[in-house]
Amino acid sequence: MRIFDGLGQRIRLAMAGNNPWGSGGDGSSGSGNDDDGAKGSGGGDKGKGPRNPWLPPGSGGGDGRRGPNIEDIFKNRGPEGPRRKGGGPGGPGFQFPQRPGGKSWFPVLVVGIIGLGLLATSVHLIGPQQKAVVKTLGNYTRTMDSGLQFSAPFPIETVDVEDVEGVRPIRIPGNNNQAKLILTGDQNLVDLSYIVRWNIKDLADYKFRVVDPEETVNDAAEAAMRASVAEKNLDETFSGQGRAAIELDVRERMQATLDSYRAGIRVLGVEIEKADPPSQVVDAFRDVQVAEQNADAARNQARGYAQQVVSQAEGEAEAFDKVYEQYRLAPEVTRQRLYYETMERVLSKTDKTIVETDGVTTYLPLPEVRRRSQQAQPTTTVTAPGGQ
Template structure:
C-alpha cells in the first residue's frame, strides 16, 4: 500500500508540473547529476529525458516536469511532430493560403476531379472509326466519327473501333502448317487462303458474338470445306476453278455470319496455294505430265481431223458443182473429167504409154528430154572447131 501511495503521489506531482524524481530541500531521495554541487535551489535526482535542456525550472538547467497535454499535443498518428524540415528550429513546408486564411488544397482536389471528368466526357472519333457507349455497363448507342460528348466515367464508358479498315486472316496461320481438304472425287488437296473482312455493324460486332475473330476463322474453314467437297481435284488447280471456289466461299461465309448477326462484312477470299499432299507430290507431278501429253496429242488429233474434214467438205462442194455441169452436158463433162484425171495422174510419172496405130506403144519421153538437155551444152562448145 505504501508503494502504491508513493506512486500515486508522484503521478500527481507530474501532472502539477513538479519533478517527481527528487526533492528540492533535503535531497534525501537520491543523488543525480547535480548532487555534488549541494545547491539548495536546484533539484536533485534524475532529469526528465523528454525535455530539452533549459526548458524550465529554476536556475536555468533544471527540467520542468512533462505535462500530459503537451505530450499528446506534440504527437500524432505518424509519431512525434517535428517543428521543421530543416532540423531543429528550421522552417517547415506549408501550402500557400487563399485570401482569408483558407487552404488551397480543396480547390486543387476539385480542379483535378473536374479535369478528369472533362477528359472522359469529350471524345474525338476518327473518320474510319465508330464508338459504342455503355451506360452503367449496358449498351445504349453508337457514336459516329467527329467530336462527341458523353457523360463522364464511370457513368458512361466509350469503346472506339475501326469499322472501315480491311482486316485479313490467313488460314492456316503460317506456311509450315498443312490444311488438307477432301475434294468431291475423294482426293486430298493442301489449301492456304486469305479472308478479308471489315465491320458492318459495330454494336452487333461487340455484343452478339463472344470472339468475332475466332468466329471468322471457323466460318471460313467450314465454308471452304463445303465448297471444295463439291469440286473435282483438277478444278482446284485451274484458275477458273479457283475463282468459282473463292466466290462460293465468300457467299457461304456471308450467309452464315448474317445468321449469327455478327456485324461482319466479308470482302473477299483469295486462295494462295492449292497443292497435293507432300507425300504424293512426285507421283502427282508424273500424272500431271502424262495428262499434259495426252492433252497435246488430243489437240493434235483434233486439229488433223478438222483439216481433213475441211478438205473433204471442199471436195464435196466441188463435186456438187461438177455434177451440176454433168447434168447439163453429160458427154462433154465425162470427157473433160477423163482428161483432167489422166493429166493429174501422168504428171507424176516418167513412163508414157500411147495406144495408137503406127506409134511405138512405149515412149520414154522424159528420158529423151533429159538426154537432149545434156547433149545441148556439148554441141554448143564444139561448134567453133567445126568451123
Template sequence: MKILDGFHSRIALAMAGKNPWGSSSGGDDDGGDRSGASGDGDGSDGKPSEDRPKGPRNPWLPQGGRDGERRSASIEDIFKNRGPEGPRRRPGGPGGPGGPNFRMPERPGGKSWVPVIVAVVVLIWIGVTSTHLIGPQQKAVVQTFGAYTRTLDSGLKFTAPFPIETVDVVDVEGVRAVQIPGSQARAKLILTGDQNLVDLSYIVRWNIKNLEQFKFRLAEPEETVNEVAEAAMRATVAEKTLDETFSGQGRAEIELAVRERMQRVLDRYRAGINVLGVEIDKADPPSEVVDAFRDVSVAEQNADAARNQARGYAQQVIANAQGEAEAFDKVYEEYRLAPEVTRRRLYYETMERVLSQTDKTIVETDNVTPYLPLPEVNRRRSTTVTPAQPAQPSTNSNASGSQ
C-alpha cells in the same frame, strides 16, 4: 503472465497520473531515481554522464528529457506538437521545410490551395473523359454504368465523364484478314465430292457491319469467323471434284460459294460482320501422295499434247480436202460450159504433171524414136541457152592494127 501483469500495472499508473516508466522530473511516483533539472540526457548541458537518469525514458516528457510541461497522452496532441509551430523545433528538423510535415503556402485570403488543386484536377478529368474525337472510319459504343446505351458516329462527340459512361472506339471500315490455317506449315485436308483429299489454305477478308452486334452478340468474333469459314469451305468443296478444285474456274466458284455461305450464317448469328471475300491461296494434293499425283499430272499433260497434235493434223487434212473440193467444183462448172475443151485441158495438165517427174519416156508411134534421152536433151538445152562469155582482145592484134 508476469510480463503481462507488469504491463497492466504500468498502464494503471499512467491512467492515475503517475510515471509508469521510472523516475521523472515531477516526483518519485514509483520510488525510482529523480532526474531533477538534468539535461536532455545527451550530455549537451555540460553535466557528466553519471548524472543522467537511469531506467527507460519517459515518453510523456518533452524531447530530450528536460523538466517542463508533461506531454499529453492524446495522439492528436502529439502530432500537433510535431508540426512546424511546435515548441523547441530546430531549423531543418523533421517538421521543417521539405520534411515529412511540410505544409503548403496559404492563399492571400488565408485559405488552403488544396480545394483549388482538387477542383482543377476534377475539371481536367471531366474534359478528358467526356470529349471524344472519332475518325472517319470509326464508330464508338457508349455504355452507361456498363450497359449499352448508344452508338456514336465519326466526329467530335461528348459524353458523361468516366466512370459514368465509357466509350469504346472501333475501326469499322478497316479490312481484317484471317489466314486459315494460321500456319503455312500446317495442312488443312478437305474431302472433295469424288472422295479425294486436297490441302487447302485460304484467306477470309471481312469488316464490321453493325458495331453494336459485333461488340455484344459474340464473345469472340474472330474465332467465330474462323469456325464459320472452315465449315463453309468444307461444305462447298464437298460439292466439287478434285479437278474442279485445282482449275481456275472451279476455284472462283468455290470462293464465291464460300463467301455466300459465310454471310448467311453470320447474319443468322446477328454477328454484325460483313464478309468481303474469300481467296484460295493454295490447293495441293496431300504431301503423302504428291509424287504420284505429279506423275499423273505429267501423263495427263502428255495425253493432252497428243490429242492436240491429232486434232491439228485432222484439221489440216480436212482443210486440204475442202480446198480440192472447191477446185473440182470450179472445174466442173467450166466443163459444163465447154466439155471438149475442158477435157483436153485436163489431159494436157495431167500429162505435164506426170511426165515432169520422169527421166525416161517411151512413145509407141511410127516414125518416132522410141527412146528420148530427155535429161540429156535438157542438159544440152541449158548449155545452149547459157550466154557465152565475151572474148578478150589479144595484145598482138592490137599491136598489128596500130602498125
C-alpha cells in the same frame, strides 16, 4: 501536474549533480539550482558548457541550458514516436501556398483535378472510321457515331471505341505449314489455305451478341468452305474458274450464317491462296498430271493434222470445181489440156518412153546412151612399184 513538476525537479537536480558532458568552456562545472530553470551553472553566461540535450530547440532560457520539464519531453511525442516539424534541421519543410484570405490552395487543387478527370471522361473525339458503344452502369444504352460526342463522366457511363471500317483478315489455317485437308465431291482430298476479310457491320451486335467474334468468323468460314468444296470435283477445285465459284459460294454461306447469329459482321471476301493435293500423294498426282498433259498434247497434234488434211482436200475440191466449170464451157479443149498436163507430170519423172502409135519417130534416148557409154569404159589399173 504537481507530480510532473516534482519529477522534473528531481531530474534537474540529478543532472546538476552529475553532468554527462563535463565542464564548460571556461573550466567551470555546470551546476544549477533554480526552480524555474531560467539560469544554468557557472554564473548564467551564454556559451558556458554544452547545451542541454533535453531542451527542445528554440525553447526559453537565456543560455539554452534550462533543465527540461517533463511536459516538454512528452509534449511532442505520440504513439508512433516523437513528432518532428518540417523538412529536417535548420527550419520547417515545404509549406503549401495560401490564398489571400489565409486559407490553403490544396482543396482547390484537389477539386480542379477531379473536375478535369470528369471532363476528360465526358468528352470523346471519335474518328471517321470509328464508332463507340456507351454503357450506363454496365448496361448498353446507345451507339455514338464519328465526331465530337459527350457522355456522363466515368464511372456512370463508359465508352468503348472500335474501328468499324477497317478490313480485318483471318488466314485459315493460321500456320502456313499446317495442312487443311477437305473432301471434294468425287471423294478426293485437297489441301486448301485461304483468307477471309471482314469488318464490323453493327457495333452493338458485335460487342454483345457473340463472345469471341474472330473465333466465330473462323468457324463459319471452315464450315462454309467444306460445304462448298464438297459440291465440286477435284479438277474444278484446281481450276481458276472453279476457285472463283467456290470463293463466291463461301462468302454467301458465311454471311447467311453470321446474320443468323446476329454477330454484326460483314464478310468482304474470300480468297483461296493454295489448292494442292495432300503431301503424301503429291508425287503420284504430279505423274498423273504429266500423263494428262502428254495426252492433251497428242490430241492437239492429231487435231492439227486432221485440220491440215481437211484443208488440203477442200482446196483440191475447190480447184476441181473450177476446172469443171471450164470443162463445161469447152469440153474438148479442156480434155486435151488435162491430158497434156498429166503426161507432162508423169513422164518428167521417168527415163523410158513407150510409143505404140504408127508413124511416130521416137526421140533419141540421150540418158540411156550416156549410161551405156559410162558402163563400157575400161577400168584403169594402177600398179605399185616393185611389181605388186
